[in-house]
Amino acid sequence: MPKSRRHDMKRPRGLGKLIAVALALAAGLAQAQPGGAIRLLVGFPAGGAPDAVARVFAEHLRLASGANVVVENRAGATGKLAIDAVLAAPAGGLTLMVMPSSSLLLTPMVLKSANYDAVRDFSAVSALAEYGFGMALGPAAQGATLADFSAWAKSHPDKANYATPGLGTPQHFLGAELARQIGAPLTHVPYRGGGNAVTDVLGGQVAALITTEQLLVPYQAQGKLRAVLVTSPQRNAKLPGVPTARESGLPQLEAVDWFGLFARAGTPAERLAEWQTRADAVLASPGYRKAIADMGYALPAQPTAGLERRLERERGIWSERMRVSGFKATE
CATH class of the missing domain: 3.40.190.10 (Periplasmic binding protein-like II)
Structure with missing residues (x-):
């Protein structure tokens, strides 16, 4: 019998240090925006899978860091409304997006009106859950x-x-x-x-x-x-x-998709590094790990490492699957 996926619920080493660092970083980001709110945009309706993962992440980010995090649903056009909103927001690291990676990659392939490049125009901060x-x-x-x-x-x-x-x-x-x-x-x-x-x-x-x-x-x-x-x-x-x-x-x-946390391109490198540290702290917390496992998802083995290469590789795979299917982009 092949091995089933298991979710390690043990408390990761160094969790306290990660949370302490995340707390300090959250305070710095909160001071950079009036009202102290961090916006996580979701391109799908409330109650759906992307929304549920975004809200679990936001809640545990609040618990770990005290940050003021607001989840906003911008549903429509297979996620394009949220994508456009993130691209239109300032590149200050305070407006991010939770999106299935396949949706980010496929939308510009299947919709002629989606004139963005998933790798060039976005910075992948962290994978939040896999399925x-x-x-x-x-x-x-x-x-x-x-x-x-x-x-x-x-x-x-x-x-x-x-x-x-x-x-x-x-x-x-x-x-x-x-x-x-x-x-x-x-x-x-x-x-x-x-x-x-x-x-x-x-x-x-x-x-x-x-x-x-x-x-x-x-x-x-x-x-x-x-x-x-x-x-x-x-x-x-x-x-x-x-x-x-x-x-x-x-x-x-064989295919694995993942919910990712994305910032727009041009976000300062130090802000991206801060976000990755905060994401690592959340994903290491027992509460988040249990919540994700209870929802039926897997935890990414490397949440923040090599995501640009992963996106490039997966874009090639989905592009080929679309090509052999004979599907043509629509308006």
Whole structure:
């Protein structure tokens, strides 16, 4: 049995020193802005996954440093409204953004109106949490494994389809890659958000669902959906019986996304360094680690190191997945 992901809940060494440094840095930043407020922009509605992670981070930043942190939702256009707001804000390190890295990378690829460069125009401060994607079958599909679904899809091409939260999303391109790899004509059924996609798969209107791993957990436990694949390198601890893409013979589908803390380019280097120290302190705190684990996410092994290289690498991967899918950018 492959090892499941585990979240180390032990108190990291040097935590007290990190928090003390973060407290001093927070005081300096707060003095630099009238009212002392630090703004974290989220490009998605309140209650969604990016919002939840942003609010957990903000709360533990307050606890660790005493900083006045305000989370603002700028929902719309797959995160573009928040992206534009951060780019328009002063580069003083007081307005940042919490965003899935895939959304930051894919938006300028799929929307012609998003005329920014994800690596050139932003500085990645920290990865806050990581997650993979998963595929599950609903009552309209037959079988309980990916092999079963593949065989069924080939013999029922008129019924073989999959639901995602929308066009141009990671789930869309992973589904297109899956269809290419198994040689089955899977029809993409995009929705405006994941909630409606889940509803129609549960109701039998669509055969399969591709979403984030943690959203599959309750439906798998209740027997309402049959999870057949996760894209993380390791099995999900809350879905221990579900194989990874690599275990299923599909390493091309391996994918890990992450919620990142981003500042606009031009933010002074000393401010970025301060933010990274503060983020390290929050991510080392037992309360934050437990909250993230309880939400079903993994903690990044290196939250602040090598993020620019990681973004460059992942941009190439998503760009290639988009290319082979045949999807073209829209207005």
